[in-house]
Amino acid sequence: MRRLAILLTLLAAGCIPPARPPAGRRAPVRTLPPPAEDPAAYRQCLADLSALGAKVEPLPDRVFPNGCSATASVKLVAIGIPVTNLGAVKCGLARPFAAWVSRDVQAAARARFGTYVAKMESFGSFACRPVNNVAGNRLSEHGRANAVDIAAFQLGDGRRITVLDGWNGADGKARAFLRDLHIAACRRFNVVLGPDANALHRDHLHFDMGSGPYCR
Ligand SMILES: [Zn+2]
Numbered sequence: 119m120r121r122l123a124i125l126l127t128l129l130a131a132g133c134i135p136p137a138r139p140p141a142g143r144r145a146p147v148r149t150l151p152p153p154a155e156d157p158a159a160y161r162q163c164l165a166d167l168s169a170l171g172a173k174v175e176p177l178p179d180r181v182f183p184n185g186c187s188a189t190a191s192v193k194l195v196a197i198g199i200p201v202t203n204l205g206a207v208k209c210g211l212a213r214p215f216a217a218w219v220s221r222d223v224q225a226a227a228r229a230r231f232g233t234y235v236a237k238m239e240s241f242g243s244f245a246c247r248p249v250n251n252v253a254g255n256r257l258s259e260h261g262r263a264n265a266v267d268i269a270a271f272q273l274g275d276g277r278r279i280t281v282l283d284g285w286n287g288a289d290g291k292a293r294a295f296l297r298d299l300h301i302a303a304c305r306r307f308n309v310v311l312g313p314d315a316n317a318l319h320r321d322h323l324h325f326d327m328g329s330g331p332y333c334r
Contacts, residue, residue: 176192192208210264234274
């Protein structure tokens with residue numbers, strides 16, 4: 119059914135001719151559909167999230183004619199800490215993200231500040247754009263709902279720790295807290311980029327489940 123839905127989406131977008139190509143030849147397709155998701159793996163991922171105590175809502179697959187997609191995705195309803203500004207997240211990313219939030223983030227807040235994180239601020243998950251927003255680059259993992267950007271943490275005592283001000287700021291506890299989270303993230307995600315990666319990441323931590331491992 120999902121393949122049919124993808125096909126119908128492509129047809130509607132005028133990407134492939136309606137007639138079947140001759141046997142053995144592939145239809146000329148302007149953009150390739152995303153790799154087909156394994157329904158059993160998606161179900162297992164949803165079960166794993168539930169076992170972690172995370173509440174998520176499965177989302178219908180979306181495939182766009184320009185190559186972007188959000189398939190096997192979920193909406194994060196409750197994963198231990200409210201996260202602002204998050205849209206669709208691929209389940210395979212939601213799983214390590216929920217574990218990082220509920221375990222690593224709270225443990226680091228207790229260890230470094232003796233309090234908890236009440237809220238996290240994100241720069242979003244799904245965004246149909248090339249890597250580093252440079253035209254001509256390959257599609258960002260954000261274009262597959264397979265990446266999330268985290269910018270700030272609001273602590274239970276009212277303090278707000280941002281990646282921009284905290285990473286190299288004067289507050290040693292904030293620096294240690296953010297580095298704890300970066301190190302923990304590298305154990306959970308395929309790719310982690312922070313302020314030491316490049317200037318584009320000076321104000322957020324980027325996590326994705328594309329090809330890795332890469333931790334910077
Ligand atoms: Zn990002």
